[in-house]
Structures are given as C-alpha cells and as structure tokens.
Amino acid sequence: MAHGLVIRSTGSWYDVRNTDGHIYRARLKGKFKIKDLKVTNPIAVGDRVQFEVEDEVENTAVIFDIAPRDNYIIRQSVHKTAHGHILAANLDQAVLLATLTLPRTSLGFIDRFLVAAESFRIPTTVVFNKTDILNEEGLEFQRELQDLYESIGYNTLATSAIEGDGVEAFRKLLDGKITLLSGHSGVGKSSLVNAISPSLDLRTNEVSTFANKGVHTTTFAEMFELTPGTFIIDTPGIKELGLVETSKEEIAHYFPEMRNRLNQCRFHNCLHINEPGCAIKEAVIEGDIAESRYNSYLSMVSGEDNRR
Secondary structure, three states, X not given: OEEEEEEEEOOOOEEEEEOOOOEEEEEEOOOOOEOOEOEOOOOOOOOEEEEEEEEOOOXXXXXXXXXXXXXXXXXXXXXXXXXXXXXXXXXXXXXXXXXXXXXXXXXXXXXXXXHHHHXXXXXXXXXXXXXXXXXXXXXXXXXXXXXXXXXXXXXXXXXXXXXXXXXXXXXXXXXXXXXXXXXXXXXXXHHHHHHHOHHHXXXXXXXXXXXXXXXXXXXXXEEEEEEXXXXXXXXXXXXXXXXXXXXXXXXXXXXXXXXXXXHHOOOOOOOOOOOOOOHHHHHHHHOOOOHHHHHHXXXXXXXXXXXX
C-alpha cells in the first residue's frame, strides 16, 4: 500500500502525489463515510491517503483509506443544505483575499471565514487586494478595517497585483507552509499568485462591472508547489459561506475578542443577545468590540441567510 497526498479534486477523480513526486489519477474504492461528518466530498485536497496502483500504463490508482486530519475548513454545501463541503485539509494557514469593490467582500463574509478557520485554530491572514482601484476614501476605509482585524489578533496585508504593492510580503507569507487561498470569485487570487510565480500561469478573468461579481476561473480545488516546501491550495471562488458543525452556543468562542470575556457574563449559558449582565454587549457599548463584528455574530447565531 502506497502513501500519497491529494493535490487535486474533480469530484469523482483525484490527483494523488506519492512520496517520490509521481502523480496518479485515483478514484475512491466504494462508498466512504467519515464518522459523524456529513459531507459532499469525502476526500479533500490536502488529505493524506493510502492507495494502490491500479494500472501503471494508464497511471490510475485506487484510494483505500484517508489518514486522520489535523484540521480542515468546511462550509455548508450549496446543493445539499444538510451536508458540508470541505475546502481543504491539513493546513498550516489560510489566506482570505478580500476586495472593497469589484467585487465587494462583505464584513459578514470575512467574519464567517474567520470563524470557520478559528474553530480549528488555523492561523488566518486577511489580504485586501486591488488597492490600485480604490480612491482615498476607499483606502482610508481599508486601513480602518486592517486596524480592526489586527487589533483582534489577525494578520492583514494590502496588495495590488497590478502595481506590485505588497507582492513580496505576500510571497514571504506563504514561504514554507501549506496555505489555503480563498475568497469570492474576482478578488484576484490567480493574478496575485501569478505575480509571485509566473510559471504557474493561472487563468484569470475580468470582473463584470455590471454585476460587480467575479467569474469563476478555478473549477476545482488544486494544490500547487511554488517552491520546495511551499504549497498553496487554490479553490473555486466562494459565493456563500454557510457555517456547519458549529452550534450557536459555540460561535462566541471563535471570536477572539469575545472569547476572553465569556466568563465575565452573569449567566454561563449567555448567548449575548438580550440577557442581563452580558459582558459582550457591555464591551460593544464601550467600543471594545466592533459593532460590525457583533452584528456578524448575531447573524451567525440567528442562522440568518447572511452568508455573502
């Protein structure tokens, strides 16, 4: 039985790289279910698997087992609401690319992604891309957002693939790690990766100015090796990010600025909505917790369809 790493997922077939760097096209043997996890994709990019070569000439293999995951980032399936879809597994870090226009990334979407990563304590950097198309007011708002997220403990970057701003810092951020790159379609993931690794030549598309939305250029999740020991996982652009595997009682634990105050609430089961003696609501009133973050929290707890 050979060991390998899943580097590409197309739904029913997977590209698996063995320890020598050879890549096989592999399929899963029979139906595979992970205990207590209802997902549309039992195998994700980044999974470590055991497989057997099926046909050396055709370069095909069969996957028999998946090693326990260190972590993963999951979202609610778009097509099967009772199921999740794993974006990637066994990550060193995640990078969320966001843009304030063309397309606009909502703060609610940013916060949902951070909660999904925080549930596995996956370090996350928010990269604000396309600074070259912002006016002074837009740049000021971006700086305010960077200050907000950095005050909570998240790393941020401001980049422009067109102008080259922040590209070297982006390259250093990825060095020596396995990194998930995520964000809406059109935020410039492919352009930014091409700026640091032109040989990959990832396909890019323009954003529709009419709809202010990106066009999907990545069809399947795929892992690329930029340099020895440095890997990125590029994923299709995400329109929505519904949380799964997270109860409403747990969500506050995944907001770092709330986590440190939870034991200060009068009631141990406080949901921080309308309970008396709530330390979280008091911190919002005092300005110690940003209203935008608290509003994101409320939308997650209520289960509102506010995932964009």
